[in-house]
Amino acid sequence: MPNAIIAEDDDGIRLDRWFQRHAAGISFNIVSRWSKTGSVRLDGKKAGPGDRIAAGQRLDWPDTLPAETAPRPKVKERSPLSDAEIAYMRAMVIHRDAHAIVINKPPGLATQGGTGLSTSVDAMLDALQYDAPSRPRLVHRLDKDTSGVLLLARTARAAAFFSKEFAGREAKKLYWALTMGVPKVSAGTIDAAIAKQPGTGGEKMQVDPETGLKAKTRYRVIERAAGRAAWVEFQPLTGRTHQIRVHAAAIGHCLVGDGKYGGKEAFLTGGISRKLHLHSRRLVIALPDGGRLDIKADLPPHMAESWAMLGFDLALGDVEEAPPPPPPAKKSRRLSSTASGNRRGERRSRSSQPGGSSKPPRRS
Known part of the structure; x- marks a missing residue:
């Protein structure tokens, strides 16, 4: 009977x-059938396909497949990367530790492959394996034309942890963008449900209060270029497709270069690039060992040039808004020792008068 000791990289x-990782041809159904007969075991105990495994456990399974079950076709192996591709990917790395690798993804590079895409971050992750037992894993996405911070998990355990942080909205993501015109309200929250736009095959989204999924985005204007454009920081509080782009267009200030949601009105003259001006500037997220990762990515060349042309001061972008001061504490009235009893001529409170109300005032 074959057996194996679970490695650290497979913990959890x-x-x-x-x-799927270590025994090609053994599917969920096969493991499930073995489980029903007690043929697959972890540390000598029966195990099922959905059970979580831990590093150091001994796994035993049959050396023959169940009857009438054909092995799955082998997965096509990835072609080895060229030296140029390896150098290209490693030049993007801005942080590396035992749990994570962070890259500054350039605009124009897809996170994952798809129809009509010849390459992607996912296709070249072998370049970032370094000394780890396996290639890193994607745990979130950036649109093809969006640049900036992209987090990769180096182990299965880290991937599960980071995915949970993103799903639970515990990670803080800040984006820098250039908007057409200047929002009238300099800071606020856009709360508008988003759904797929019919007839676009899911390639385009729209605000849809009736059938859309809840979507909220905080924003603040950092600097203005007269009334022509604004440098805006966006913080998505939910994770909908194209959320920042849709919300920016919804308040009448689409992102510069975003023809999909702004049409012909999404482009500036005067030498400003026609590329999308949206950059994942900063990510703050907990680490599996209890620490915290706080990482920033520099602007891509086309956005840095636009910032320089418009005279924006980059130092202003990292000045965080101070939270509003707490309301002043209410002064308590201190009663003198003679005020504790009923004095002649003392006015009774409203609550003690006939017909008076004892309910506290309603806060607005």
Whole structure:
């Protein structure tokens, strides 16, 4: 009977996922059938395909497949990367530790492959394996034309942890963008549900209060270029597709270069690039060991040039808004010792008068 000791890199994953990684041809259904007969075991105990495994456990399984089950076709192996591709990917790295690698993704490079895409970050992740036992894993996405901070997990355990942080909205993501015109309200929250736009095959989204999914984005104007454009910081509080782009257009100030949501009105003259001006500037997220990662990515060349042309001071972008001061504490009235009893001529409170109300005032 074959057996294996679970490695650190597989700590916390599902049993069926372990077989996908290390035993080609053994599917979920096969593990499930073995489980029903007690043929697959972890440390001598029965195990099911959905059970989480831990580093150091001993895994035993049958050396023959269940009857009438054909092995799955082998997954096509990835072509080895060229030296140029490896150098290209490693030049993007802005942080590396035991749990994570962070890259500053350039605009124009897709996070994952798809129709009509010849390359992607995911296709070249072998370049960032370094000394780890396996290639890093994607845990969130950036649009193809959006640049900036992209987090990669170096282990399965870290991937599960980071995915949970993103899903629970615990990670703080800040984006810098250039908007057409200047929002009248310099800071606020855009609360507008988003849904797929019919007839676009899911390639375009729209505000849809009836059927859309809840979407909220905080924003603040950092600097203005007269009434022509504004440098705006966006913080998405939810994670909908194209959320910042849709919300910016919804308040009448689409992002510069965003023809999809701004049409012909999304472009500035005067030498400003026609590329999308949206950059993932900063990510703050907890680490699996209890620490915290706080990382920033420099602007891509086309946005840095636009900032220089418009006279924006980059130092202003990292000056965080101070939270509003707390309201002043109410002064308590101190009663003298003679005021504790009923004095002649003392006015009774409203609550003690006939017909008076004892309810506290309503706060607006």
